[in-house]
Amino acid sequence: DIQMTQSPSSLSASEGDRVTVTCRASQTISTYLNWYQQKPGKAPKVLIYGVSSLQSGVPSRFSGSGSGTDFTLTINNLQPEDFATYYCQQTYSTPFTFGPGTKVDIK
Amino acid sequence: EVQLVESGGDLVQPGESLRLSCAASGFTFSRYWMHWVRQAPGKGLVWVSRINHDGSSPSYADSVEGRFTISRDNAKNTLYLQMNSLKVEDTAVYYCARATYTSGWYMSDYWGQGTLVTVSS
Numbered sequence: 009d010i011q012m013t014q015s016p017s018s019l020s021a022s023e024g025d026r027v028t029v030t031c032r033a034s035q036t037i038s039t040y041l042n043w044y045q046q047k048p049g050k051a052p053k054v055l056i057y058g059v060s061s062l063q064s065g066v067p068s069r070f071s072g073s074g075s076g077t078d079f080t081l082t083i084n085n086l087q088p089e090d091f092a093t094y095y096c097q098q099t100y101s102t103p104f105t106f107g108p109g110t111k112v113d114i115k
Numbered sequence: 116e117v118q119l120v121e122s123g124g125d126l127v128q129p130g131e132s133l134r135l136s137c138a139a140s141g142f143t144f145s146r147y148w149m150h151w152v153r154q155a156p157g158k159g160l161v162w163v164s165r166i167n168h169d170g171s172s173p174s175y176a177d178s179v180e181g182r183f184t185i186s187r188d189n190a191k192n193t194l195y196l197q198m199n200s201l202k203v204e205d206t207a208v209y210y211c212a213r214a215t216y217t218s219g220w221y222m223s224d225y226w227g228q229g230t231l232v233t234v235s236s
Contacts, residue, residue, distance in 0.1 A: 009177065039220070040220060040221075042220075042221075042222045042223075044160070044223075046160070051210055051226035051227065051228060051229060052152075052160060052210075052223070052226055053226075054222045054223060054224050057217065057220045057221075057222035058217075058218060058219065058220035058222075061217070061218065061220070063222070063224065093159075095159065095160050097160075097162070099220065099221040099222070102162075102165065102174040103162050103174070103175075103176045103177070104150070104162045104165070104221075105162060106152075106159060106160040106161065106162060107159075108159050109159040109160070
């Protein structure tokens with residue numbers, strides 16, 4: 009199975025900051041990498057698929073990059089509604105494993 | 116409007132069985148692969164299972180293989196997860212999610228609200 013790791017596990021940031029979350033796969037997954045946002049008590053919401061394609065309706069301050077085994081989610085100009093937990097997920101092969109999550113909270 | 120509504124979650128004892136349902140509406144259910152994802156209290160997301168559009172090709176996480184069975188009834192627009200031999204570590208909110216294939220990539224673009232399964236003696 010492909011293992012996914014994320015760093016950091018949590019971070020504190022202020023409104024307007026630029027935030028970067030890193031995701032690493034235990035083997036190459038090409039560009040089969042999605043990012044999800046989850047707020048407490050709510051279902052996850054897809055932000056980015058295929059490493060860098062923005063899902064419809066997602067603000068352009070979210071972006072993704074990377075390939076192979078190393079990937080990055082960047083949030084520019086952090087907004088109050090962005091404080092949440094972010095998960096990467098590989099869809100290269102089943103099981104479609106998620107990373108452990110990165111919690112972004114208010115500094 | 117796409118909607119996914121899970122049901123069937125309950126408090127059960129270890130070793131017991133439970134069947135979850137996910138009623139889909141607002142899209143052509145039979146054209147989409149579907150997933151189950153779970154989340155233990157205070158923990159992260161864990162992919163559980165997925166099924167292709169006609170139910171002929173299920174796949175499972177190692178932790179549930181042989182105990183859980185995913186199925187679907189396209190006539191009823193409903194996804195199921197039959198869970199047998201439940202363990203305490205199966206305690207979680209279970210989400211169903213629609214898998215959309217876009218430009219060569221899969222993503223889960225719609226999720227239900229989740230249903231809580233508690234396994235405890």
